[in-house]
Amino acid sequence: MLKISILDGYVDEPTCLGVPPYISPYPRYIAGAIKEFDKKINVSYFTIDQVRNDSKIIDFLAKNDIVVTITGMSTPGRYLSGFPAGPNEIKNLMSILSKPMKILLGPAAKYGFGVSGGKKTRMVEDVFDLLVKGDGEIVIYDLLKNRLNLEKIDPMECRRNAGQIRGFAIKGSEVVKQHPFYPHYLIAEIETYRGCPRSIVGGCSFCSEPSKGLPDFRDTKDIIDEIKTLYHNGVRHFRLGNQPCIFSYMAKDACDTEFPRPNPDAVKKLFKGIRDVAPLLKTLHIDNANPGIIARYPRESEKIAKTIVQYHTPGDVAALGVESVDPIVIHRNNLKASSDEVLSAVKLLNKIGRKRGVNGMPEFLPGLNFVFGLDGETKNTYNLDFEFLKEILDQGLLVRRINLRQVIPIPNTKMYNIGSRIITKNKSEFKKFKRKVRKEIEQPMLEKLLPRKTVLKDVYTEKHEGKLTFGRQIGSYPLLVGIPGVYELNNFIDVKIVGYGYRSVTGVPYPLNINNAKRETLEAIPGIGKKRAIRILEKRPFNSEEQLHTVLDDADVASDLLEYIRV
Numbered sequence: 001m002l003k004i005s006i007l008d009g010y011v012d013e014p015t016c017l018g019v020p021p022y023i024s025p026y027p028r029y030i031a032g033a034i035k036e037f038d039k040k041i042n043v044s045y046f047t048i049d050q051v052r053n054d055s056k057i058i059d060f061l062a063k064n065d066i067v068v069t070i071t072g073m074s075t076p077g078r079y080l081s082g083f084p085a086g087p088n089e090i091k092n093l094m095s096i097l098s099k100p101m102k103i104l105l106g107p108a109a110k111y112g113f114g115v116s117g118g119k120k121t122r123m124v125e126d127v128f129d130l131l132v133k134g135d136g137e138i139v140i141y142d143l144l145k146n147r148l149n150l151e152k153i154d155p156m157e158c159r160r161n162a163g164q165i166r167g168f169a170i171k172g173s174e175v176v177k178q179h180p181f182y183p184h185y186l187i188a189e190i191e192t193y194r195g196c197p198r199s200i201v202g203g204c205s206f207c208s209e210p211s212k213g214l215p216d217f218r219d220t221k222d223i224i225d226e227i228k229t230l231y232h233n234g235v236r237h238f239r240l241g242n243q244p245c246i247f248s249y250m251a252k253d254a255c256d257t258e259f260p261r262p263n264p265d266a267v268k269k270l271f272k273g274i275r276d277v278a279p280l281l282k283t284l285h286i287d288n289a290n291p292g293i294i295a296r297y298p299r300e301s302e303k304i305a306k307t308i309v310q311y312h313t314p315g316d317v318a319a320l321g322v323e324s325v326d327p328i329v330i331h332r333n334n335l336k337a338s339s340d341e342v343l344s345a346v347k348l349l350n351k352i353g354r355k356r357g358v359n360g361m362p363e364f365l366p367g368l369n370f371v372f373g374l375d376g377e378t379k380n381t382y383n384l385d386f387e388f389l390k391e392i393l394d395q396g397l398l399v400r401r402i403n404l405r406q407v408i409p410i411p412n413t414k415m416y417n418i419g420s421r422i423i424t425k426n427k428s429e430f431k432k433f434k435r436k437v438r439k440e441i442e443q444p445m446l447e448k449l450l451p452r453k454t455v456l457k458d459v460y461t462e463k464h465e466g467k468l469t470f471g472r473q474i475g476s477y478p479l480l481v482g483i484p485g486v487y488e489l490n491n492f493i494d495v496k497i498v499g500y501g502y503r504s505v506t507g508v509p510y511p512l513n514i515n516n517a518k519r520e521t522l523e524a525i526p527g528i529g530k531k532r533a534i535r536i537l538e539k540r541p542f543n544s545e546e547q548l549h550t551v552l553d554d555a556d557v558a559s560d561l562l563e564y565i566r567v
Helices: 025-037 048-053 056-062 087-096 136-145 162-171 173-178 197-201 220-232 264-277 291-296 298-311 327-332 339-353 379-394 414-418 421-425 427-449 519-524 529-539 545-551 555-561
Strands: 003-013 042-047 066-073 101-105 187-191 237-242 283-286 316-323 364-372 401-406 455-465 468-472 480-484 492-500 504-509
Touching: 003 025, 003 048, 003 056, 025 042, 025 066, 025 136, 025 162, 025 173, 025 187, 042 048, 042 056, 042 173, 048 056, 056 087, 066 087, 066 136, 101 136, 136 162, 162 173, 162 220, 173 220, 187 220, 220 264, 264 283, 264 298, 283 316, 291 298, 291 316, 291 339, 298 339, 298 364, 316 339, 316 401, 339 364, 339 379, 364 379, 364 427, 379 427, 401 427, 421 427, 427 492, 455 480, 480 492, 480 519, 504 519, 519 529, 529 545, 545 555
Parallel strands: 003 042, 003 066, 066 101, 187 237, 237 283, 316 364, 364 401, 480 504
Antiparallel strands: 455 468, 455 492, 468 480, 492 504
8 A cells, every 4th residue: 555645845825825833725635636546545744844853754754655745935924833844955855765756746846946035946856756837636646546657647737627626625634633733723724716817917927826827716615615624623723815815706707807896795605604614613814805806896895894704703814915006016017906996905994894803803904915126116116115004004094914025036927037136226225114114114003903901812822932932823914922931832821912012012921820920921011120020029929909019119000010910
């Protein structure tokens, strides 16, 4: 019997995220294709972080018949719980494996490794037996059907239509149980469709999505049945993130125009159906939304936004592909929305989603994605982008996330030919712009988003750094929370906000037990500081609020402290 292992080196694409705590559809579809061919085949799944931490896994992989590696970044971001595999790392690892047939799929196979913004992708084809540039699940199935004869395989082969993957998506769901974050901190990234309506006009100059053709929507029942199976396998966190625009799902004229009219009834059917089969889910979020669609069809978009708020979980983010508000850059790169249209979309989402949810976060807010190094960019581009962000802040609008990145020139896009020369030219401007946005936009935005003393529920502790513990809520673009003190990792706690960084907040466990609170935590509470924290440590345990009042030299400080603690 064949032994096949899937090595998840993680993916980060414009419409798909597979970096922990996310698991992308790639490994699930591949496992499903193998099980579709022969359910008796043993499929093992490992993440690149598991391989990094345990050399015995390499010995195990070396004894397999096939090792399928999934990896690649075309839109690299900031990561906390894991980091995608790099080209040198993969080359070194594959060189050790002499017995198995080695197969690469994902963005790294299609476009090469995107290491960081501003640099062209790097290829590693010389260490693999097969680079899959088509659909991995289809090619793997054909490989098994042809008894591993590579000469009979077309690595460019793609699915005929979205319905072809129904069985793969459902049968591969069980592989999630092998993920190290399963079950409590694993988010399943769900595909609703692929392809872009704007491929009719070529799409954005830097984006790989138009190369996938016109939209090919997955049937609503197929998506719901996949989520039902994942739910039965223990998954409680889901994100409908694997699509260019959730507001365009099942749009009836999606293959006829670059800005199709949204279909609110179809979106409602999808979200209600998910809730029906996964009634106790803990996270249901979305990802991408086209601001051009929202601005052009406000009535339909408002209905969809209300549906999302009705059925999702709070803290949700609609990532809007702004890229730039410079009219010259918009024109030269065929971008999807003007500054007025983006502002209109931001206002609509604020109108529907800014109310605070049960977990402490606003229900549903926009995120703004900017890309730098595009054709036509000048120093004035940075001025225009900053003024746009300043206008949003001044109008009292809320934005959950501002993502600033440099373009990765991807093969077969217009920007590949231009390369990194614009990035190199404006390198200092980009760095200066990032610092200015962090300080003058993001920090004051955070203070509006989460006023002091706001309670965030179910923050998952992930990492220690010195005497700080970092954690995040589970969800789409979760906010980083720094917790003064060393607390147990892989644990859910509630925190109350006490301060702000440029892209993060500081919070203390809530309610804080005054009799065992860590010194660093006490010092972080407003009004306490080092001297009062030492005094509290010396005089505890406290049996009443009155005892605490006698120890502190300020009645107002003592009263304020009681809002954070329990005695």
